[in-house]
Amino acid sequence: xxxxxxxxxxxxxxxxxxxxxxxxxxxxxxxxxxxxxxxxxxxxxxxxxxxxxxxxxxxxxxxxxxxxxxxxxxxxxxxxxxxxxxxxxxxxxxxxxxxxxxxxxxxxxxxxxxxxxxxxxxxxxxxxxxxxxxxxxxxxxxxxxxxxxxxxxxxxxxxxxxxxxxxxxxxxxxxxxxxxxxxxxxxxxxxxxxxxxxxxxxxxxxxxxxxxxxxxxxxxxxxxxxxxxxxxxxxxxxxxxxxxxxxxxxxxxxxxxxxxxxxxxxxxxxxxxxxxxxxxxxxxxxxxxxxxxxxxxxxxxxxxxxxxxxxxxxxxxxxxxxxxxxxxxxxxxxxxxxxxxxxxxxxxxxxxxxxxxxxxxxxxxxxxxxxxxxxxxxxxxxxxxxxxxxxxxxxxxxxxxxxxxxxxxxxxxxxxxxxxxxxxxxxxxxxxxxxxxxxxxxxxxxxxxxxxxxxxxxxxxxxxxxxxxx
Numbered sequence: 459x460x461x462x463x464x465x466x467x468x469x470x471x472x473x474x475x476x477x478x479x480x481x482x483x484x485x486x487x488x489x490x491x492x493x494x495x496x497x498x499x500x501x502x503x504x505x506x507x508x509x510x511x512x513x514x515x516x517x518x519x520x521x522x523x524x525x526x527x528x529x530x531x532x533x534x535x536x537x538x539x540x541x542x543x544x545x546x547x548x549x550x551x552x553x554x555x556x557x558x559x560x561x562x563x564x565x566x567x568x569x570x571x572x573x574x575x576x577x578x579x580x581x582x583x584x585x586x587x588x589x590x591x592x593x594x595x596x597x598x599x600x601x602x603x604x605x606x607x608x609x610x611x612x613x614x615x616x617x618x619x620x621x622x623x624x625x626x627x628x629x630x631x632x633x634x635x636x637x638x639x640x641x642x643x644x645x646x647x648x649x650x651x652x653x654x655x656x657x658x659x660x661x662x663x664x665x666x667x668x669x670x671x672x673x674x675x676x677x678x679x680x681x682x683x684x685x686x687x688x689x690x691x692x693x694x695x696x697x698x699x700x701x702x703x704x705x706x707x708x709x710x711x712x713x714x715x716x717x718x719x720x721x722x723x724x725x726x727x728x729x730x731x732x733x734x735x736x737x738x739x740x741x742x743x744x745x746x747x748x749x750x751x752x753x754x755x756x757x758x759x760x761x762x763x764x765x766x767x768x769x770x771x772x773x774x775x776x777x778x779x780x781x782x783x784x785x786x787x788x789x790x791x792x793x794x795x796x797x798x799x800x801x802x803x804x805x806x807x808x809x810x811x812x813x814x815x816x817x818x819x820x821x822x823x824x825x826x827x828x829x830x831x832x833x834x835x836x837x838x839x840x841x842x843x844x845x846x847x848x849x850x851x852x853x854x855x856x857x858x859x860x861x862x863x864x865x866x867x868x869x870x871x872x873x874x875x876x877x878x879x880x881x882x883x884x885x886x887x888x889x890x891x892x893x894x895x896x897x898x899x900x901x902x903x904x905x906x907x908x909x910x911x912x913x914x915x916x917x918x919x920x921x922x923x924x925x926x927x928x
Contacts, residue, residue, distance in 0.1 A: 475546040475634035504870040509597040518550035526625035527617040532580035540645035551583035556590035573705035618859035697749035702902025717893040726799030736850040736884040738794040747905025785809035843879035
């Protein structure tokens with residue numbers, strides 16, 4: 459086996475150790491077993507060199523060396539309603555290597571074949587390292603991870619970071635202690651705690667609802683824009699098909715200077731341009747399936763604001779980044795639109811301010827939901843997700859170590875997300891001098907003629923970007 463001395467540092471594995479899952483985490487696990495839901499995330503790397511299966515296996519073992527990265531799996535609950543538990547497990551799943559090298563056209567087919575891979579960290583594997591050699595002598599590596607392991611910034615920092623960020627942030631949230639067990643008595647106690655929290659939450663829902671309404675009122679008064687933001691569309695887009703098992707993805711890369719300069723020339727930022735591309739791809743899907751083209755497009759935006767920050771770090775921000783927020787942005791319907799992004803930027807900033815104003819969680823509802831059967835709670839969440847068309851995600855800069863795999867250095871790296879009850883997810887990743895854009899779509903939801911790869915190429919040309927697709 460290859461030595462790991464040249465790989466990025468990682469928190470050493472703690473022998474044994476168990477920690478409980480949060481109740482909400484069990485919902486994510488259950489969601490992945492219902493229908494065609496794939497609650498996954500991942501990252502894709504392109505290397506100019508040939509990487510052997512032994513080297514890929516060594517990398518998988520490195521990722522499994524820490525329970526804060528990917529070295530853990532779920533053990534089932536022992537009593538109905540009890541909490542499942544994470545168990546530190548430094549054994550990776552087998553790596554998967556395509557049987558023959560692929561050219562640029564076959565690479566797209568290989569990626570689309572890997573994206574629908576099901577994961578289950580309780581009954582199977584919760585993550586996977588898969589790769590394909592390319593006909594030009596290089597290697598593409600895709601790491602697929604169940605969202606139960608955390609959010610992308612947290613998992614990437616734990617797996618590839620320099621140690622400056624607590625590896626528990628954005629991942630497991632708890633500390634693994636050597637040989638510590640989550641005992642049956644603790645699981646029984648968790649059932650009681652869940653019932654108590656649920657009953658208390660039900661009693662607080664009225665008060666929480668009133669406070670949430672007041673927060674919405676104050677948020678609505680704070681961001682004043684001209685023109686005013688578009689209201690949320692009513693009802694659902696009935697022309698959207700049911701989710702299917704397939705996923706289709708595409709990756710493009712630019713120099714950071716080109717991306718940021720072009721966004722600024724259009725009066726926007728990198729985040730604004732990402733949202734505009736995602737909205738246009740939703741519009742293309744509607745045109746293709748004969749949907750309600752004039753219906754406004756609603757995006758969910760989990761964004762690391764970075765230089766676009768609208769204020770100081772706010773308490774309770776989700777994840778490992780200081781400026782991570784999730785907001786809702788509504789853009790006009792119609793055919794794909796290009797040009798000035800000034801108004802879109804104004805609306806996006808107002809959306810982030812409104813999000814900050816409503817950041818405290820409505821614990822009454824969240825706790826009361828603990829009393830619901832998991833399948834029913836998931837259905838409620840899915841119905842809420844149906845009010846959005848797509849997601850535009852910017853998890854922030856990737857750790858520099860993500861580009862290293864033993865003696866190999868990647869020339870490209872990008873994060874990816876899998877849509878859940880959405881048409882697609884567009885994600886932006888930053889490297890030292892580059893920007894990567896990935897789009898993963900659900901062809902069944904997008905409708906007949908869905909061509910995520912072709913659509914992104916059209917978008918790059920429409921926005922005057924010279925970066926190339928993989």
